[in-house]
Amino acid sequence: MKTGIPEVDRGIAAVAAAAAERYGAAAVARIAASTLSSFESAAVADERQRPTWVHTPGLTARPFWTREQCGRLTEMIVAFEAGREAIAAEIRELDTSRMGVPYDHLSVEPERIRGWKNLFFFKDYQPDLELLERVPTIKAITDRFGPAQLDRFELFLSVLEPGTHIPPHFGGSNAKLTLHLPLAVPPGDTAIRVDDETRGWASGDMVIFDDTFDHEAWNRTDQQRAVLLLKAYHPELTVEEIGVLEMFAPLSAKVYRELLKTKGRGQ
Secondary structure (H helix, E strand, O other): OOOOOHHHHHHHHHHHHHHHHHHOHHHHHHHHOOEEOOOOOOOOOOOOEOOOOEEOOOOOOOOEEOHHHHHHHHHHHHHHHHOHHHHHHHHHOOOOOOOOOOOOOOOOOHHHHOOEEEEEEEEOOEEOHHHHHOOHHHHHHHHHOOOOOOEEEEEEEEEEOOOEEEEEEOOOEOOEEEEEEEEEOOOOOEEEEEOOEEEOOOOOOOEEEOOOEOEEEEEOOOOOEEEEEEEEEOOOOOHHHHHHHHHHHHHHHHHHHHHHHHOOOOO
């Protein structure tokens, strides 16, 4: 797991050594075999996957997941689904005027997604404590579940304005799943395509997918579409492997933001 950038590689080696001491060499092995795929090609199990950031070997790859396939994540998924109406009501009371900045992403140009608006409750593992106090249902769920169920790299309100199309792109890491909790879904043509399957959000159930498959989303209606977007570590990772990933989290976030800057896409 080397990038060829001496400072970064020294940081990776130091964290790997500390993680091995804390969680054992077996927990570090799969993470150490990960590829920083922005710097070198990843040998993915499914050729339809193209993680833009880190590929972790040996994990089941499928475009869409059911809650029953999510193992230890299922309890957390059910908790968000049970709280959906309360979450939607709390979010309706928020001042969303801060939502004007497009989501920064390695594979999507910001100018192409001006209608994709976001309000972050967690970003780069840092909570917006003031904002979370205004959405007590989200806060209660995030307080209840730890990293083994809920990753805190990003958790945000994701809004597609009328007429918005997020073009086809690939996500950063196959070690995580993306989950959409529908909050406001207008009737009409608004959907997400992952690989060769297209789904909507009208059922109210969590939509769970692997964003390292080619995917796009659109809202061709005259109303906003809103979902709560969250991330969870792949259910086949052990709790110890997740502990290793959490130790890498500060370094990963720093390097990711620096890479965005070099591509002219950082915020």
